[in-house]
Amino acid sequence: MSNEQLDQLREKLDQVNLEILELINKRAELVKETGQVKEKQGANRSYDPVRERDMLNLIKQHNNGPFEDSTIIHLFKEIFKAGLELQEDDHSKALLVSRKKKPEDTVIDINGVKFGDGNQHFIFGPCSVESYEQVAEVAAAIKKEGFKVIRGGGI
Numbered sequence: 001m002s003n004e005q006l007d008q009l010r011e012k013l014d015q016v017n018l019e020i021l022e023l024i025n026k027r028a029e030l031v032k033e034t035g036q037v038k039e040k041q042g043a044n045r046s047y048d049p050v051r052e053r054d055m056l057n058l059i060k061q062h063n064n065g066p067f068e069d070s071t072i073i074h075l076f077k078e079i080f081k082a083g084l085e086l087q088e089d090d091h092s093k094a095l096l097v098s099r100k101k102k103p104e105d106t107v108i109d110i111n112g113v114k115f116g117d118g119n120q121h122f123i124f125g126p127c128s129v130e131s132y133e134q135v136a137e138v139a140a141a142i143k144k145e146g147f148k149v150i151r152g153g154g155i
């Protein structure tokens, strides 16, 4: 094979790679959208083996080679896996507790004590709140020791 022929073939391969890339990302956008719809409908898991099997069956029916079905299935399973990861990434971004939603620490200031700033703090208080007097007495004891925050248990 002449160098010119090889160059031409490689040029075509580069072009096809870019087409596959565009299609794979187009699919990824659709998968993300599907995940958002599922999330709104309250479906808690994105993984859907029945849907994946149906898609693979359709793909196999249209496979005219030269790749074997098993190779095509392997490739598409990887594509599905990557899509699922995108959906799960979106899902964790949507959770309020996720660092993906808010990367910085949440610091809550209670009476000048900053919780969540990385330092250790102590909260004392009775396991069971029984009366105003009981809590006032415990609060005074806590304050005397230099602590500023109190908690109380209930039923």
Ligand SMILES: O=C(O)C(=O)C[C@]1(C(=O)O)C=C[C@@H](O)C=C1
Residues within 6 Å of the ligand: 031, 034, 035, 046, 047, 048, 049, 051, 052, 079, 080, 083, 084
């Ligand atoms: O069809 C869906 O319900 C999707 O969420 C899309 C999709 C896919 O990648 O095609 C994503 C994950 C599921 O396991 C199956 C299908």
